[in-house]
Amino acid sequence: MKTWWNKSLVVVMIAALTVMLAACGGTAADNKTQDNNQAAEQTDHTTKPDSSEQSLKTTYPLTVKDATGEEFTFDKAPERIVSVSPAETESLFALGLDQEIVGVSDFDDYPQAATTKPKMGGITKPNEEAIIAANPDIVFTGISMKEDVVKKFRDLGISIFKVDPKSYDDVISNIELYGQITDRQQEAKDIVDNMKKVREDVQAAVKDAAEKKKVYVEFSPGWTVGKGEFMNELIEIAGAENIAATETGWININEENIIKSNPDVILYSAGLIDTETNKPLEELIKNRQGWDQITAVKDNHVIGVDSNLISRPGPRVADGLKEVAKAIYPDLVK
The missing domain is CATH 3.40.50.1980 (Nitrogenase molybdenum iron protein domain)
Incomplete structure (x- = not known):
């Protein structure tokens, strides 16, 4: 309170002096007024909180x-x-x-x-x-x-x-909302700024791809994903086509349809073991009847990605996007 009173007194004195000098006229008075106004502006600048900082503080309730x-x-x-x-x-x-x-x-x-x-x-x-x-x-x-x-x-x-969350932007919005609820909006902004930059970098890297590759993803034995889910969107952001995007949601696969779709790249959850056969998911995929004719299997483009990065719609989904893009277009995404 004492600091506020002293600063207010200074402003009042400056204002009074300005009026007196203006009444006297003259160049000296004008210069003095300008100097005093600048001094007042500098004082205000050092004491007022930054407006952007204020906007990042949550107001309750x-x-x-x-x-x-x-x-x-x-x-x-x-x-x-x-x-x-x-x-x-x-x-x-x-x-x-x-x-x-x-x-x-x-x-x-x-x-x-x-x-x-x-x-x-x-x-x-x-x-x-x-x-x-x-x-x-x-x-x-x-x-x-x-x-x-x-x-x-x-x-x-x-x-x-x-x-x-059904999309990359939904994940961003949720993180921003958590930041608002918990009064951690600056931290939320830092996270989502990075997520947006990763997306922009990936899109810029794949925009000149010679062809849009067809991708099949198996995140759990016998299960893939269609449109309307964030995992499908990761493939699309990475500049590729999800062969299951004609269907919606989480899908129990039809092996014959995968063969007919003939994906260029197959992504799967790295390190995942099938509980029924006790075999790695990669082995199941490669050894399915007729799948040896799929381009991705013939060209050894069956690539494991960290399942947590592509299945958890949190801040690390940006890392998942980058892994997916690298797996599909290794020459373009570094």
Whole structure:
């Protein structure tokens, strides 16, 4: 308060002096007025917060909606957070919320700090007793949890916030929303700026490709993805054509259709073992009857990518995009 009074007094004195000098007239008075005005401007510049910094601070109470249309009002940034989705956990840690996160799903393994957090059960049906005991202000969940399960938790009095990203931009929007809810908007901006740059770099690299390659992706044994999901969009951003894009959503494959489509590149989840046969997914793909006639198999363009990077719609989906683009166009994307 004392600083404010002193600065106000200075401004008042300057204004009074300016009036007196203006009344006297003369070049000296004009010069003095200009100098004093500049001094006042400099004083204001050093004491006023930057407007861009102000815009990146969350104003509470904040009311937002999740993917189910549920409305949430936050009176302040949540201090106890549970995430039961690996993608959401990665996003929240990337925002610097390590201290606020008090529980994660059994499958959350990135970053390393997530492995030390109390476990809240599965990603489709979390442990309700563990979540209640964690006493969270908010629970974040993602694409794996069905809305009926979400409703069940809400009926128990648990505030559960669901997202359902279908595109690269949806992932960006979710990260921005988390930043707004938790008052980590600058951190969110840094993350999404990088994601946008990666996308721009990939698009620039593949725009002059001599041909649009046909791609088949198998993220789990016997399963691929069609249009309307972010994994399909990664292939499209990378300048290629997903052979399953004529269908929608997550698809149980038809092996004959894959042979007929004759993809130039096959992508699969690296290191994944089929639980039924105990064989690596790569081996299953290459040894399927008739698949040795597929161009991708004949030319040895069957390429493993980190499944977490292409299946988790969080900040590392940008890394997944780059891996996909490199696998499809290794000569163009470095």
